[in-house]
Amino acid sequence: MPSDHMTVKPLILAFDTSAAHCAAALLRGHDIVSQRLEPMARGQAERLMPLLEEVLAEGGASYGDLQAIGVGIGPGNFTGIRISVSAARGLALGLDLPAIGVSSLDAQAFGQTGTVISSLDARRDHLYLQIADGAPGLYTPDSLPPLPQDDRPICIGHMADDIAGRCGGIVASPRYATAEAIARVAASRLGQPDLPAPAPLYLREADAAPSHDTPPALLDA
């Protein structure tokens, strides 16, 4: 692998299955070589790898040509996130390449100038929301964190109209399609040292109720 990736245009394969789709993009330097988005509610686990091979083949590349993997880590569908993150970890291990996890909130905010409020539908009357580079969180529409009031933030995503109305913001659309955005964010982080392995960004606890069995009193404890 070239020691200086600025001189050779790095080739990055990015993919995402955090929502009802299978998406993949191949980025060389600043240019998208090929990309695909296939809407699907289920079946991503079967479709993802063949799709990646198709996107690579369309770009005249193979796994061995890559410099990095970019992967969507959510928030979104738990199973969907794990499908991509697990595949990315397996590919990274097999190729000895970095796999860079990119959140859906960062991906849809990428390429804007100014403060971005990025939001996604979290279902059950909740939304995932992130302000600029702050920590992403899970909120209800009635309990949003303090929104920046002064600098006309750019509002992208779920309930963007509502959010913009509350903070004098401007509603905008994501600049790039999901997989392309993930590839571009990954490219921007490629030189960073000690990139962590991609991990799902759930932002929601696992549904689990503690056991109801109460142990009996021991009379001669």
Added chain:
Amino acid sequence: MTQTLTFLGLESSCDDTAAAVVRQRDGGPAEILSSIVYGQTDLHSSFGGVVPEIAARAHAEKLDTCVRDALTQAHLSLDDLDAVAVTAGPGLIGGVMSGVMCAKGIAAARNLPLVGVNHLAGHALTPRLTDGIDYPYLMLLVSGGHCQFLIARGPELFTRLGGTIDDAPGEAFDKTARLLGLPQPGGPSVQAEAEMGDPDRFRFPRPLLDRPDCNLSFSGLKTALMRMRDQIIETQGGLTRRDRADLCAGFQAAIVETLVKKTQRALDLYLAEAPGRPTLAVAGGVAANTEIRKGLMQLCATSGTDFLAPPLALCTDNAAMIAYAGLERFRAGARDGMDLIARPRWPLDKTSPALIGSGKKGAKA
């Protein structure tokens, strides 16, 4: 043709994340070069059972590390592998899916063949991995999630003689431990209590023993134990250590007798086929119970049947059995594509009628 094959195996169908490397020269004994198992008991302990979403979360972030450790322990690199085998079901689908995707990633990256393995086949073929025994042999698979009698005839050819129609015995042990305030997993803690107790003080039901088949039921036993416990608590306000030990002993005696008597029936059916060297093998965590083992060994001794219990580490969930089962499938010509499906339900025996979970989605295991 002599061909030495080195397989990586991945397992993540319940609450153990596992990776292993197994090597076999064609016709020779299989050799486990490494076997790594990361348990999740602590993550689930406060919930009184395995929580699927918690299990899936842990698997997704541990599988690749587990594979690295297995390679390190085997002193091998990915270049030394001939294929990747992975549990593709049955089990908790979130975990199975993570394993399948990680395996696909490794296989695609290294251009290695991928072999999907039935988790139950992994258990059922373990006696061949450890002792190289010949088909056909009788298998009792008894764990926290499964309980069935199988005649193993080939890497993908199994006849199920019977099994549980509701819970697995491991679940009953865990539930008993919870009801009596003993630590999880319930198998070892209930057994330890039972050793100090009187098995005859409380009489528990022996479900389905009145039926001539090889099917079992354990859910009623749980309820019986709870009633017995509640009766004692009602009269004296709590349990004594003696009560607790006696309840465990009575409960375990019921499980042992039921399993042994049903194994007798399965053994009769198997022996009627006049196998060359009759063998009963056990697998699954419950097979570690010493009373169950004792009962099964006595049974085998009276019928001239070899009794085979693999080491405990290979009885409970592990990836060496998956690598080995993949190896056997591979030698028989099996290959899976990058569209390999993770399956929550996947009965080993596709012809025998389903015992549990047989709704419109089909048999579970």
